[in-house]
Amino acid sequence: MSRWVVPAVVVACVVSGCSGDAEAADVEGSLVLTDGTQIGYEGRGAKGEKCWGKGRFKDLAKDARVVVHDPDGEEAAVGKLTVGRLQGDSESFFAAPCRFRFEVPGVPSDADGTWTVTVGKRDAVEFTPGETVGIELG
Numbered sequence: 001m002s003r004w005v006v007p008a009v010v011v012a013c014v015v016s017g018c019s020g021d022a023e024a025a026d027v028e029g030s031l032v033l034t035d036g037t038q039i040g041y042e043g044r045g046a047k048g049e050k051c052w053g054k055g056r057f058k059d060l061a062k063d064a065r066v067v068v069h070d071p072d073g074e075e076a077a078v079g080k081l082t083v084g085r086l087q088g089d090s091e092s093f094f095a096a097p098c099r100f101r102f103e104v105p106g107v108p109s110d111a112d113g114t115w116t117v118t119v120g121k122r123d124a125v126e127f128t129p130g131e132t133v134g135i136e137l138g
Helices: 002-016
Strands: 024-033 039-041 050-053 065-069 075-081 084-086 098-108 115-119 125-127 133-137
Touching: 024 075, 024 115, 050 084, 050 098, 065 098, 098 115, 115 133, 125 133
Parallel strands: 024 133
Antiparallel strands: 024 098, 039 050, 065 075, 065 115, 075 098, 084 098, 115 125
């Protein structure tokens, strides 16, 4: 029975992040593009298909940089966008909204003040550690 203890601990560390730093947390959030003329997509544009930004949102696609800055403006941690997914069926020339998710691991959670997150070349968005970040661009 004890031979299963080590794998369970390893799985727990992979899922929750065993960095040894009790003062760190993950920042999670999503970014939604709503301007259907600025969204590219794979296939016929059906709900759940891959999507990405184009035109003025061309910097928003899978693996785009997500940077968290502390209240002093210093870079605290870096993550990236997941693949975008259409949130509904697209109609004629207008794509349905495209949602990306992100997670930035290892953000120190013991500081007070206003933090910011920047996705791609977009303006910074303020948040408080512990809350889910929601960004909508259209």
